[in-house]
Amino acid sequence: MRLVFAGTPEFAATALRALLAAGHPVVGVLTQPDRPAGRGMKLQASAVKQVAQAAGVPVAQPQGLRLDGRHAGDAAAAQAQLLAWAPDLMVVAAYGLILPRWVLQLPTQGCLNIHASLLPRWRGAAPIHRAIEAGDAQTGITLMQMDEGLDTGAMLARAVEPIRVDDSTASLHERLARLGAELTVASLPRLAQLAPQAQPGEGVCYAHKIEKAEAAIDWTQPAALIERRLRAFDPFPGAQARRGDETIKVWRGRIGSGQGRPGELLALHADGPEFACGAGSLVLTELQRAGGRRAPAAALLPALALRIGELWT
Secondary structure, eight states, X not given: OOEEEEEOSHHHHHHHHHHHHTTXXXXXXXXXXXEEETTTTEEEOOHHHHHHHHTTOOEEOOSOOOTTSTTHHHHHHHHHHHHHHOOSEEEEEXXXXXXXXXXXXXXXXXXXXXXXXXXXXXXXXXXXXXXHHHTOSEEEEEEEEXXXXXXXXXXXXEEEEEOOTTOOHHHHHHHHHHHHHHHHHHHGGGGGGOOOBOOOSTTOOEEOOOOGGGGBOOTTSBHHHHHHHXXXXXXXXXXXXXXXXXXXXXXXXXXXXXXXXXXXXXEXXXXXXXXEOSBSEXXXXXXXXXXXXXXXXXXXXXXXXXXXXXXXX
């Protein structure tokens, strides 16, 4: 089949590499426009664009795809390009733009989405983060025939991945990216034999986009939830607490056994300070001060000069 691939970040780039390595004819790639990144805020190509260019695959980067939207000119150019590519199938992974009807209907066999959850659980933008935050025991990959809804299309194939007790979004993302690539490469040769299954109406939930405001630790929450949020928000947006005028990033913690006022420093352990939460307590084991790097909390304790009973907010 003639494939067009649509995706932007490393999760998608992993799938594109696998498709190219397996010999699938990828005739074109859609990806987000270059964005400023790094300390110099220089324009940087997406991970998918870099893979495509290295493989000599043509790339289109429309600002939008709605023919009646504010980027209608870009959309019209993308439409002409897609018609010229004449794809049998579009494979989509974390592209970042909603595909309007004309895109969904253009490939003769439609559009296939690589989604990082076991649908219908965690439809939406941040399925990996939300699965860890919720304390799910497992997640996985769903290959879905795309329709105009938000991750509502019929399921074609699924693969399960356990969520480990120490998983961060970074570590789980890496495994799911590989799993998604493997499932896609294995499924495409037998696509005609895969029976589409409608998603059940039970168990639907949405993985809303991660907002920077969620980084602030709410010490009134249970310790178990805060610990999961530390891992869910690693690497973005991180979690942070306030100690007076200083903002300290908190990357890792373990459940403690103390009790007290939420945000109160209860004890100093060999691996870090223990703070009371709304239920239980949390020992912070990896911290980062402004201008510094992530480090074991124990290494930062002498400079912090913490006092038992002080409150973090």
